[in-house]
Amino acid sequence: MSADLAAMKRIVVKIGSALLVDTRRQTLNRTWLHALGDDLARLRARGQEVIVVSSGAIALGRNVLGLGGGVLQLEESQAAAAVGQVSLAHAYQSVLAERGISAAQVLLTLSDTEQRRRYLNARNTISALLRLGALPVINENDTVATSEIRYGDNDRLAARVAGMVSADCLVLLSDVDGLHTGSPVRNPDAELIADVHAITPEITAVAGDSDTRVGSGGMVSKLEAARIVLGAGCQMVIAKGSVLHPLSRLEEGGLRTWFHTSASPLAARKSWIAGSLEPAGLLTIDAGAVRALKRGKSLLPAGVSAVTGDFARGDAVRVCAAGGAELARGLVAYDCHDAARIIGHKSREIEAILGYRGRDEIIHRDDLVLTG
Numbered sequence: 001m002s003a004d005l006a007a008m009k010r011i012v013v014k015i016g017s018a019l020l021v022d023t024r025r026q027t028l029n030r031t032w033l034h035a036l037g038d039d040l041a042r043l044r045a046r047g048q049e050v051i052v053v054s055s056g057a058i059a060l061g062r063n064v065l066g067l068g069g070g071v072l073q074l075e076e077s078q079a080a081a082a083v084g085q086v087s088l089a090h091a092y093q094s095v096l097a098e099r100g101i102s103a104a105q106v107l108l109t110l111s112d113t114e115q116r117r118r119y120l121n122a123r124n125t126i127s128a129l130l131r132l133g134a135l136p137v138i139n140e141n142d143t144v145a146t147s148e149i150r151y152g153d154n155d156r157l158a159a160r161v162a163g164m165v166s167a168d169c170l171v172l173l174s175d176v177d178g179l180h181t182g183s184p185v186r187n188p189d190a191e192l193i194a195d196v197h198a199i200t201p202e203i204t205a206v207a208g209d210s211d212t213r214v215g216s217g218g219m220v221s222k223l224e225a226a227r228i229v230l231g232a233g234c235q236m237v238i239a240k241g242s243v244l245h246p247l248s249r250l251e252e253g254g255l256r257t258w259f260h261t262s263a264s265p266l267a268a269r270k271s272w273i274a275g276s277l278e279p280a281g282l283l284t285i286d287a288g289a290v291r292a293l294k295r296g297k298s299l300l301p302a303g304v305s306a307v308t309g310d311f312a313r314g315d316a317v318r319v320c321a322a323g324g325a326e327l328a329r330g331l332v333a334y335d336c337h338d339a340a341r342i343i344g345h346k347s348r349e350i351e352a353i354l355g356y357r358g359r360d361e362i363i364h365r366d367d368l369v370l371t372g
């Protein structure tokens with residue numbers, strides 16, 4: 001896929017605290033945020049789906065609580081985040097509303113992206129928000145995430161989100177132009193690396209050398225983000241965010257580092273489903289469903305004749321024809337109990353049988369890969 005922002009369908013944009021918050025005065029950079037709002041509205045008007053992952057809660061809240069500029073204890077930063085997140089969400093809401101866009105606040109913890117059921121819930125909610133035209137604004141749920149289970153930096157959170165929603169591109173807006181051959185601060189000869197096609201030991205080494213800061217948001221965490229997204233078939237770009245209209249500048253050929261992958265999000269997801277998951281159950285399907293699957297359709301409850309195994313919603317299951325031959329694997333949209341009750345029935349009967357309105361498909365075609 002080409003490294004062209006205009007060609008991407010689903011884009012995650014990560015915004016660091018240093019861009020949004022004037023660190024000296026600890027107030028919001030309103031002019032910058034308005035310019036970003038213009039950029040986001042332009043992408044959306046072009047038909048692109050946009051998700052923002054924004055930091056800034058702690059930076060905004062610490063001033064209000066009189067916590068000063070020094071290093072905070074964990075509970076102090078959590079308290080600051082609780083205060084600052086309100087202002088942060090409000091700032092996005094008003095800037096986006098002026099451009100006719102509804103902002104949706106989503107706060108995630110590490111376990112929301114690591115545990116399959118929570119992961120699926122978060123994925124489905126974010127997909128629904130995009131379908132309904134809202135712009136999700138995501139941050140870590142700092143107030144409940146304790147140190148051992150924290151992301152701590154939004155580079156990795158943004159990368160997990162990009163993988164989770166099968167984004168085509170992750171944009172990390174940073175205070176540097178991209179990855180350099182050395183520290184751009186200490187070494188004036190350090191050159192920008194415009195394109196990275198593989199994360200080699202040399203690239204890892206220069207990221208360590210070029211780091212100008214410790215802790216969250218450094219080049220090492222950005223490379224970690226690249227490892228996560230490239231494996232999920234998502235391209236990544238690091239670009240300077242501190243200019244006004246940073247996304248327009250990126251499109252106009254501004255300095256940046258693109259991290260390329262030849263995979264696509266759907267292909268990466270399908271190989272993950274086919275290869276790395278231990279199936280927890282088995283759905284046996286009739287001849288009509290076999291034909292439908294081979295034509296690339298989803299699996300509907302009506303085509304399933306038997307359910308075996310003890311599985312939860314979102315688990316991987318095998319899909320076999322009546323004779324027992326494996327045909328496909330997929331992530332099932334119902335647990336084994338509910339699946340057993342709806343098989344053989346039309347999708348419109350699901351609500352009456354289960355008492356809630358689940359998905360029409362027992363395995364959606366995006367969650368299904370033919371193996372036989």
Ligand code: GLU
Pocket residue numbers: 017054055056057058059081139140142152153154155216217
């Ligand atoms: N979640 C933190 C905040 O909103 C920021 C984490 C980071 O620095 O990336 O303040």
